[in-house]
Structures are given as structure tokens and as C-alpha cells.
Amino acid sequence: MIDMLEMGKTARRAARQLARASTAQKNAALLAIAACLESEADSILAANDLDLADARARDIGEALLDRLSLYSRLAGIAADVRSVVALPDPVGETIDQETLPNGLRVSRRRTPIGVLGVIYEARPNVTVDVAALCVKTSNAVILRGGSETLRSNRALVKVIREALHAAGLPPDAVQFIDDPDRRYVGELLRLNEYVDMIIPRGGASLHQFCRENSTIPVITGGLGICHLYVDASADLDAALNVIFNAKTQRPSVCNALDTILVQESIASDFLPRVLDHLGKHGVSFRADPAAFGLIGADARVTAAGPDDFDTEWMNLTLGIRVVDGVETAIEHIQTHSTGHSDGILTRDRVQAAHFVDEIDSAAVYVNASTRFTDGGQLGLSAEIAVSTQKLHARGPMGLRELTSYKWIVEGDGHVRP
Amino acid sequence: MIDMLEMGKTARRAARQLARASTAQKNAALLAIAACLESEADSILAANDLDLADARARDIGEALLDRLSLYSRLAGIAADVRSVVALPDPVGETIDQETLPNGLRVSRRRTPIGVLGVIYEARPNVTVDVAALCVKTSNAVILRGGSETLRSNRALVKVIREALHAAGLPPDAVQFIDDPDRRYVGELLRLNEYVDMIIPRGGASLHQFCRENSTIPVITGGLGICHLYVDASADLDAALNVIFNAKTQRPSVCNALDTILVQESIASDFLPRVLDHLGKHGVSFRADPAAFGLIGADARVTAAGPDDFDTEWMNLTLGIRVVDGVETAIEHIQTHSTGHSDGILTRDRVQAAHFVDEIDSAAVYVNASTRFTDGGQLGLSAEIAVSTQKLHARGPMGLRELTSYKWIVEGDGHVRP
Numbered sequence A, B: 001m002i003d004m005l006e007m008g009k010t011a012r013r014a015a016r017q018l019a020r021a022s023t024a025q026k027n028a029a030l031l032a033i034a035a036c037l038e039s040e041a042d043s044i045l046a047a048n049d050l051d052l053a054d055a056r057a058r059d060i061g062e063a064l065l066d067r068l069s070l071y072s073r074l075a076g077i078a079a080d081v082r083s084v085v086a087l088p089d090p091v092g093e094t095i096d097q098e099t100l101p102n103g104l105r106v107s108r109r110r111t112p113i114g115v116l117g118v119i120y121e122a123r124p125n126v127t128v129d130v131a132a133l134c135v136k137t138s139n140a141v142i143l144r145g146g147s148e149t150l151r152s153n154r155a156l157v158k159v160i161r162e163a164l165h166a167a168g169l170p171p172d173a174v175q176f177i178d179d180p181d182r183r184y185v186g187e188l189l190r191l192n193e194y195v196d197m198i199i200p201r202g203g204a205s206l207h208q209f210c211r212e213n214s215t216i217p218v219i220t221g222g223l224g225i226c227h228l229y230v231d232a233s234a235d236l237d238a239a240l241n242v243i244f245n246a247k248t249q250r251p252s253v254c255n256a257l258d259t260i261l262v263q264e265s266i267a268s269d270f271l272p273r274v275l276d277h278l279g280k281h282g283v284s285f286r287a288d289p290a291a292f293g294l295i296g297a298d299a300r301v302t303a304a305g306p307d308d309f310d311t312e313w314m315n316l317t318l319g320i321r322v323v324d325g326v327e328t329a330i331e332h333i334q335t336h337s338t339g340h341s342d343g344i345l346t347r348d349r350v351q352a353a354h355f356v357d358e359i360d361s362a363a364v365y366v367n368a369s370t371r372f373t374d375g376g377q378l379g380l381s382a383e384i385a386v387s388t389q390k391l392h393a394r395g396p397m398g399l400r401e402l403t404s405y406k407w408i409v410e411g412d413g414h415v416r417p
Helices: A004-019 A023-039 A041-057 A062-068 A074-085 A125-136 A147-166 A183-188 A204-213 A236-248 A264-279 A289-295 A326-336 A349-358 B004-019 B023-039 B041-057 B062-068 B074-085 B125-136 B147-166 B183-188 B204-213 B236-248 B264-279 B289-295 B326-336 B349-358
Strands: A094-099 A105-112 A115-120 A140-144 A174-176 A197-201 A226-230 A257-263 A284-287 A301-303 A317-323 A341-345 A363-368 A385-387 A395-397 A403-414 B094-099 B105-112 B115-120 B140-144 B174-176 B197-201 B226-230 B257-263 B284-287 B301-303 B317-323 B341-345 B363-368 B385-387 B395-397 B403-414
Touching: A004 A105, A004 A115, A004 A140, A004 A174, A004 A183, A023 A041, A023 A074, A023 A125, A023 A147, A041 A062, A041 A074, A041 A147, A062 A147, A074 A125, A115 A125, A115 A183, A125 A140, A125 A147, A125 A174, A140 A183, A147 A174, A197 A204, A226 A236, A226 A326, A236 A257, A236 A264, A236 A341, A236 A363, A236 B403, A257 A264, A257 A326, A264 A284, A264 A289, A264 A317, A284 A289, A289 A301, A289 A317, A317 A326, A326 A341, A326 A349, A341 A349, A349 A363, A395 B403, A403 B236, A403 B395, B004 B105, B004 B115, B004 B140, B004 B174, B004 B183, B023 B041, B023 B074, B023 B125, B023 B147, B041 B062, B041 B074, B041 B147, B062 B147, B074 B125, B115 B125, B115 B183, B125 B140, B125 B147, B125 B174, B140 B183, B147 B174, B197 B204, B226 B236, B226 B326, B236 B257, B236 B264, B236 B341, B236 B363, B257 B264, B257 B326, B264 B284, B264 B289, B264 B317, B284 B289, B289 B301, B289 B317, B317 B326, B326 B341, B326 B349, B341 B349, B349 B363
Parallel strands: A115 A140, A115 A197, A140 A174, A226 A257, A226 A341, A257 A317, A284 A301, A284 A317, A341 A363, A363 B403, A403 B363, B115 B140, B115 B197, B140 B174, B226 B257, B226 B341, B257 B317, B284 B301, B284 B317, B341 B363
Antiparallel strands: A094 A105, A105 A403, A385 A395, B094 B105, B105 B403, B385 B395
16 A cells, blocks of 8 residues: 555655755765665566566566566666766756846756656666666656566665665655556556656557546657658668668667658569568568559568558568658658658658658658667667657657756846836 | 537648748738737727626626726737737757767757647737737647637637738638637547647636646646745845835736745844835735734734635735744745745845755746746747746746757668667
8 A cells, every 4th residue: 555645745855855966966876876786686686586487477478578687687777877977967057048138137047857757667677767867867756667577676776765875865766656556557647746747658558548647747659650751862772771770670669660651653663672671581561552563462461451551560560652752751641650750761852851841750860760769879868758749858858858947037126117 | 519629630730731831921920910900900899898798797897807808908919919020930940950970960940839729718818919929939729718708809819810811821720719618628628639738827726627637738837826035134125125016016916926934033123114115005914923923913914824825815915924044934935835936035145046046936036026927027028828837848938938849860871770
């Protein structure tokens, strides 16, 4: 029985203390967390073993087992925490500063957001990643991981809280809902008096559940139906390489490619090359009638069903549609994209600019793989989530996106006329 | 019977068209709106007359009648629309731009948010203000005004839509829920597929209703329990002037002062001056025991009740508490403030800096009236709302706060390793 209201109040108190911590103190705490992850590796891995044993008994498959396992990962997780130390602390930065004609001195200063609720599935490394980014930005966090990693998360959070305590920061800055009962998620989502932002990390249903049940602002993301349009002017060798990378480099993630749109004048040449190159690596295809007419004889090609272009595949399936040109491609993307990552492969710069203007996705690509939509890849150094909504932050969210700001107004007895 | 789903879809389509409009086109449309407000003044004022007659029949009081009336205001409203023409268009701005070590060219570009839902009470001028700011930022908007201004709003929206049409922009960029039935608010709040942001402008209960029933991100604000702490080191003449301004210049708005906290060493000198100066202008006082001990003999002073320090007065009432120093003042503000506007009056710069660090409100003041929390006063030139939540925007929201951004990534066939 967890008292969520109490957890919220405790988090708020811890957030206030953390807001006072200096960058040096926060960095010292991060180093302490990294060190404790290593020195307490035995107890963490013992807890992880119990989760893994349960998972094996439920026969969840090698892929999921691999995601659960901390064995080969603990050193990497500790290294990631240390790398956060090197990042600049956005809290306290002055965003802009001016003296108004009446003499009022106005500035905005970055502040922590306050208290975050992060709800995620599997992958115990998320527990540490999120805690480290929150400590660095002086945000308290309430974590709610997946039930299959309950014991791993419990062990990790224990170590993190001990390290915070040893470093003189409030352990309650990182709290953990140590009960898989889903009703606590519902209670967390209504703690708007104590929690400032909810970040769900998981599938579409988790995001929808949060959006529909939360009285706290939710950062929506996670679902990516991603497109690449191949224009007749494209460098087709490079295009093939980009498509191959976007589809196969890690098919189970949200920035993986789902559909290619190929201009008709090159389709009869290009599609067999796609079939051959990607097919060799296990990709199967869902083709619209025009594409099916060209490559449908191959066993790996199926005629696309009515929902196929609205499906995030998360596996080695690729949708193919033949289009007459960039306008039809844009229209298709506007209809079927989830606004995550969409791109064009072309050598026509005017066309590329038009595509970039028209496509309203978190990341719009020209001649590059959609797989770059990631904080680390786009220069943010760290990432807490990828947002596909338009408020606060869009696309990869780094440290700065975990801050708010306050206005600071200084006068000499100024009054409003 | 309004089909809200259809209204959402229509708004989304209009938003796409508006996103393509140039700054010149949008400015031409704003000038057309201003001109039409003047040329159609008769029909607008005739509609306003009907609203006013109804309001008079319901005996709603002079203050509210004054808010409803467009009579002396139409020229000013048109002038405000013209002033939006002069403001820079944030849409299309490049926020930052860099070439990564791997040669990828990464930038972020400001985009419209898309579709806004704005829910407000009384004041028909809000209809025009909001429409103008949305047109300037290429956002479509669904407006829902108060029932007492239904006919005024209907006439204003008709004129705005005609002007948009004449200027070659989609009239559906500005839609209006022409029915006072509250269920349409509920339906609007769940149109998350078509509406990107909800802005409530009204009292605490409207904000709470939106937060609890919306599946769309809500900009919360509107409620301001505002404080000024008067330190013994303050310039007491200036302090009296600031308090007088913050309390009386416009008592019915959210940045008006609610409570003063006075350091005990000056209380016996300063409180009688407050009583005298503000009392002359109709202010009455709710005093904590220490303050009551000093000025309680005056008929305008009442002993503060248990909820008085958690009340947004919206009238000429002022709470007074005597505190031992800045730490107690900070603690009081952290407990009772709604995070809108709070300030310190002091000549001690170290203390002022400490207060600014500790107070986590949208606007924190040093030696100035809380009444400056307003987009126009703080240099934003225009304001759609004041936010007291921490995501997306905090404090006054201008044109830039009505934008999102997208990542633009250009490569030369780049793939992720």
C-alpha cells in the first residue's frame, strides 16, 4: 500500500532542496551514483537474476530477455552517468536580459521544472538514465518501471538513493513506485498539485492512457510511422543505403522506417534493387497496387492491406507505395505520419526545401536516415525522451528541455501607470 | 447542434493552409480585419447592444456591463490588431543551426503550433485579440467565449472571417462555438487529434475544469495569490507606493497584490502608514495576530481567518502578516503563493538575490509592483495569456510562445552507424 499523496509531497520537498544544490554538488552526486553502481554490482545483478529467472519461466523470448538483462551493461550505465557530469548545467542560465525604457530590468532565468513522473516499460537502464538527468537538472522524480523489472529497479533505486544521501543531496529526489499495481499509475497521473510533468516511455497505449487520465501535462511521443520519399532525382545508390539503414539498423524503435514512397519514373528500376538488397537481410514488403505490379511476383512481397500504411511495424516489414511525385508523397505523409521522423531523398534543392516547409514532423530529413532522431545523434548529448507533441519540447529532449524559467523583474520602486 | 469533430478537422485543414501563408499575407489579413472592424462597426455594436440589454435585464452590475460593452472600445481593438502587424513574425525563424562532426547539418525552425482552443469569459475584445495573434503566428483557433457575449462574439467572428476571406486566407482559421451549451467545451477538450493546445482564460474553476477534462495540453494560469515582502532595509516611501499600486491600480486582476509580509522591526511604524494611505482609497485589511495587535483598533482591519492567506481577493482587500525576516517570508510565500507574481522590497542586494533564488514563481520582483506581469509591460508587445504552469511557457505568453519548432536534418546520404 503506497501513499501516493505522501510520495508527491515528499518529492516536492526534495525538489526544493535540490533546486538549491550547486552544479558541483550535483556532479559529485552523479559520480557517487556511478561509483555505487559499480561497488554494488553484486546486489544489483542478484536482483536482476531474479527478474530474469521469472521472465524465462514466462518464456518471454530472447529479445525481451536481452532488454531486461543488466549483466553486460552495468559498466556502460555507470559510464553514461559519468558522461552527464561533463554536460553543462542549464539551471540558473539567464535566457535573455534587457532594461526596458522605464528602467525596469527584466530577465528570464532557467529553473528546474520541479517534480517529474516517468512511467516506462522493461529496460532497467532507464531507471538510472532518468535519475541522472533529473539530478543534473535539479528535478525530483517519481519512477514507475515495468513489473518485469521490479526487483532490478528496486536495487538500482536503493543504490541511487544511498549515493544521493552520501553526497548530501535528498534521497527522496528519486522515488520509486515499488508495486506493479496499475492503480498507482492512475493516482500518479492525478497528483497535479505535486507533479509538474509526466513522461511516458513506452508504446502507443501507454501514451494514450496517460493523455486520457492525467491532470498533469504529458509529453507524448513514442509512436513513429516514419516515411522516406525517393525522388527520381535522388542518388539511388545513396538512397538504397539510407533506406537499408533506416529500416534494418534497429527495426524495433520508433525512428525506424515504415514506408517508402517511390516516384513512378524510377520505380521499375529502383524497387527490384530495394527488394534484392533489403530482402537479403530478412525484410518483407507490403506493396500498394502499383508497386505490387512491379515486384509482386516475389514471395517476400504482399499486397498492402487497408491498415498497412497506418502501422508502425517495429520489425523487418517495409511498406512501399509508388507516387507520381513529391506532392502526392507530401499528401501521403500528412495523412499517415505520426509526426515523428519523415524525409526526402533528392538532389533537387528547391524540392527539398518545399518538402521541409510542408512536412510538419518533429524531425524532417533531407538525404539522411530517420534513425538520427535521437538526442545523442543530434547533438544534445543526452536524451530523456522523444516528443511528438508540439508544446514545451519537440523531438529529442535533452537537459535544457527538463527546465522551465522564471521572470526576474528588478526596479527602483517602479509602479505601473 | 455543432459537430465538434468536423470543426476540429476543418481547423486542422485551415491550419495547414495558414502555415503556408507569408508574413506579408498575414499582415494584409490583419489590416483587413482592423478595417472591417471599423467599417462593420454598426452591425457589431447592434449585436453588442442585444447582449448588453440582456445583461442589464439580469442586473449583473456596472463592472461586468462595462467589460461587455464594445462602445468606446472598437477603435482601440482595431488599433491593437494593427499593432500586431508591426511585430516580428516568429514562424520560420531558425533557432539554432550547427554542422555535426559527421557532417549532418542540424537546425531547428519555429513552426506554428497548429490548432488552438481558447476558452474565455466575458470581454468580447478577447475574441479579436486572440484571432489576431493566431493569424500572425499561423495558428488556427477554435474560440469559445462566454454566453453573455454570444451575439457580440458572433458578429466579431463574422467580420474576422470575412476579412480573412477577402485577404485570401482560410476563414476557417478562426472558428467559433456558437452555442453556450457547456457540453461543447467538454467535446473541445477531447479533440486531441485535431487541437494542439488549450488556453483557458478565466477563473480558477475554468482552469481546473480544463485540466481535469482535457486530453490536450492545457496552459494553466489565471489564479494569482501575490505577495510582497517588506524588509526593514526597504525604502519605506517607495515601498508604500509600490504596495498601493499593486493593490489598487486594478484590484480585479490576477497580478494584483493579495498579501504583504512586513518585517517586525518596522511593523509598528510602517503598518499605520499602510492603513492610512491605502485605507483612504477604500482598502480593508485582514491582519494576522501580530499585525492586528498593531492596527486592529481601526474599523477597516479584521483579524485574518484561517483561509484568508489562501484567498485571491480580486477586490480592495489586503492580507497583512508580520514576519521576523526574509526566511519566514519565503516560507509563507512557498506555502501560500500560486506561483504567479511575488516580490521583495529591500535595499539589501544579497537578500534580494537570495529571495529571487528561493521564490519559484512565474515572475519574481525586486522593488517593483506585481502589476507588471503582463506581456505588454515586460516587453513582449502582445499577450495571449499568463501561464503559471512550468511547461512550454511561464508567465506572459507572446507570439513566440504560440510557436513550436521542428528539427531539420540534412545529410549527403548519411546513415547511423
